[in-house]
Amino acid sequence: MRNFWRKLRDNFFTCYSFLCGFMVLGILGLGTVLVFHKGLSALSVSFLISPMKESGISGGILYQIVGTFITLISTLVIVLPFSLATALFRSFYIKSVLLKKAFTVFLYTLNGVPSIIFGLVGFVFFVKYLELGKSWLTGGLLLAIMILPTTALALSEGINRIPKEYIENASSLGLKPSAIIFTVLLPQSFASFISGLLIGIARAIGETAPIMFTATVFAGATFPHGIKESPILSLPYHIFNLAQESYHAQALQNAWGSACVLIMIVFVLSFCSLPFRLTVHQEAKMS
Amino acid sequence: MKNKETILNLEELTVSAKNQILVDNISFTLKQGEIISLIGASGSGKSTILRSINRLADYDSGLDVQGKILLHGKDIYRDFSINQLRTHIGLVFQKPCIFPGSINRNVLFGVRHHRHLNKEDATGLVEDVLKKAHLWQEVKDRLHQPAENLSIGQKQRLSFARTLAVDPEVLMLDEPTSNLDPHSTNEIERCLLEMKDSKSIILVTHSLEQGRRVSDRTIFLSATSGVGRVIEEGDTVLLFRKPELEETRKYMSGTAG
Ligand SMILES: Nc1ncnc2c1ncn2[C@@H]1O[C@H](COP(=O)(O)OP(=O)(O)O)[C@@H](O)[C@H]1O
Ligand SMILES: [Mg+2]
Numbered sequence: 001m002r003n004f005w006r007k008l009r010d011n012f013f014t015c016y017s018f019l020c021g022f023m024v025l026g027i028l029g030l031g032t033v034l035v036f037h038k039g040l041s042a043l044s045v046s047f048l049i050s051p052m053k054e055s056g057i058s059g060g061i062l063y064q065i066v067g068t069f070i071t072l073i074s075t076l077v078i079v080l081p082f083s084l085a086t087a088l089f090r091s092f093y094i095k096s097v098l099l100k101k102a103f104t105v106f107l108y109t110l111n112g113v114p115s116i117i118f119g120l121v122g123f124v125f126f127v128k129y130l131e132l133g134k135s136w137l138t139g140g141l142l143l144a145i146m147i148l149p150t151t152a153l154a155l156s157e158g159i160n161r162i163p164k165e166y167i168e169n170a171s172s173l174g175l176k177p178s179a180i181i182f183t184v185l186l187p188q189s190f191a192s193f194i195s196g197l198l199i200g201i202a203r204a205i206g207e208t209a210p211i212m213f214t215a216t217v218f219a220g221a222t223f224p225h226g227i228k229e230s231p232i233l234s235l236p237y238h239i240f241n242l243a244q245e246s247y248h249a250q251a252l253q254n255a256w257g258s259a260c261v262l263i264m265i266v267f268v269l270s271f272c273s274l275p276f277r278l279t280v281h282q283e284a285k286m287s
Numbered sequence: 288m289k290n291k292e293t294i295l296n297l298e299e300l301t302v303s304a305k306n307q308i309l310v311d312n313i314s315f316t317l318k319q320g321e322i323i324s325l326i327g328a329s330g331s332g333k334s335t336i337l338r339s340i341n342r343l344a345d346y347d348s349g350l351d352v353q354g355k356i357l358l359h360g361k362d363i364y365r366d367f368s369i370n371q372l373r374t375h376i377g378l379v380f381q382k383p384c385i386f387p388g389s390i391n392r393n394v395l396f397g398v399r400h401h402r403h404l405n406k407e408d409a410t411g412l413v414e415d416v417l418k419k420a421h422l423w424q425e426v427k428d429r430l431h432q433p434a435e436n437l438s439i440g441q442k443q444r445l446s447f448a449r450t451l452a453v454d455p456e457v458l459m460l461d462e463p464t465s466n467l468d469p470h471s472t473n474e475i476e477r478c479l480l481e482m483k484d485s486k487s488i489i490l491v492t493h494s495l496e497q498g499r500r501v502s503d504r505t506i507f508l509s510a511t512s513g514v515g516r517v518i519e520e521g522d523t524v525l526l527f528r529k530p531e532l533e534e535t536r537k538y539m540s541g542t543a544g
Binding site for chain 1: 384397
């Protein structure tokens with residue numbers, strides 16, 4: 001009898017976890033199918049390579065794509081050194097266990113800050129106080145801060161997985177700390193770091209809230225010409241605006257098309273992180 | 288042996304973790320061209336002594352190190368930078384640790400941070416130290432292949448070559464052969480003997496036989512109540528023939544440790 005209950009309970013939990021697993025996959029799948037179903041018909045080569053016309057009712061999304069990639073690259077360039085510093089700080093410079101925990105909680109908290117807050121703070125500080133106006137650089141910076149916890153934690157965990165023998169061997173050969181960072185720590189946590197970066201970036205380029213007051217406009221921008229008052233167009237903000245014109249069928253159609261492109265970029269970035277994820281467990285192996 | 292120059296001098300070295308003494312009051316000197324073996328049960332602080340001498344203990348592990356360690360009469364804690372010290376004193380660990388990449392890269396891993404090597408220098412150096420480490424014959428045709436594929440004994444000789452490439456005057460080896468096959472063990476012992484003239488060596492071992500085969504002087508450590516202390520030291524031949532203390536005799540006959 002007891003056996004029966006235990007079996008039932010085990011089966012119940014097995015079913016339950018499978019159900020939840022499939023639900024997550026299902027939601028993702030359904031959303032993707034929906035976006036592609038609605039958007040594919042708007043997609044064409046000329047849609048991708050021509051600039052927007054008539055407030056998005058006709059024309060394409062060339063400069064939205066350009067702007068999104070500019071954001072992506074500036075985010076990447078900014079987040080790299082900051083992640084490195086943050087990860088080294090967490091992995092090595094905090095000696096006390098308590099402080100390390102506190103710092104980790106801080107990073108998770110930063111990770112949980114709603115992105116609109118980044119937008120507002122960025123607006124007050126960069127746009128108004130520093131009088132930068134809307135600028136692609138502010139966008140990159142805010143998105144970089146937003147994904148910093150993801151990338152820094154990934155790198156820090158990667159570094160923590162390196163057996164300390166490697167570090168001790170390198171130190172014993174007389175390598176300076178900077179040399180150890182570049183010849184041992186970074187190469188041997190590379191996979192974790194890249195997968196963290198790609199996932200962070202994939203998240204960042206889909207965000208509207210941090211950039212809509214600080215970096216991006218709906219129309220009238222092409223390539224940035226400087227830093228001050230130099231906004232860009234971007235895919236998420238484009239979708240956001242077109243979707244508000246839902247009474248106009250063609251605009252809505254183009255919104256789905258843009259969503260398609262955005263989701264494809266996100267997927268490509270996430271899939272790129274897959275091989276790195278898979279090698280993470282190998283990199284820490286000791287002879 | 289008596290009139291040879293003193294290279295390394297430990298004076299009343301005491302190492303402690305938070306509130307526990309790990310090794311207590313260790314003093315010895317290492318002379319030019321000498322091989323000293325440190326023998327003792329595990330936990331008697333052999334590794335801790337070596338790690339204090341190249342500052343892994345205090346600098347990297349945060350242990351408290353008291354007493355003096357002098358290299359050519361100069362205080363290693365005050366008169367050398369850490370990186371400089373480590374080019375003078377090399378350490379080979381018990382478990383070989385191979386960096387990703389080729390055999391060639393591993394050999395040059397340390398030295399290329401200390402001096403500029405052009406291509407020929409590098410090729411010559413790799414051959415030279417691999418020969419000294421008795422690994423050349425086995426790997427000369429695959430220097431550019433991943434070092435990961437070597438056997439553990441070959442990896443240990445590669446670690447050895449990597450340390451030799453930095454050309455330290457003092458070599459410390461921490462149970463270098465405890466995981467190795469007899470062939471690799473034998474090769475490593477032979478290279479230690481061949482290197483005697485140019486290097487001064489501290490060999491940590493738990494094998495009495497190895498100590499007897501290789502070293503000029505032997506220091507016996509014990510780990511009574513978890514604190515490492517020197518129990519007896521002296522000329523290897525004499526010490527093995529006629530140990531003074533009961534404890535040493537016990538260790539030698541295998542009833543302790
Ligand atoms: N960083 C450390 N913190 C605390 N205790 C340590 C540390 N390193 C070594 N010990 C302790 O010091 C003692 C001696 O260790 P070790 O020097 O490795 O001995 P051996 O090499 O002779 O086996 C052991 O009891 C070990 O647990
Ligand atoms: Mg040991």
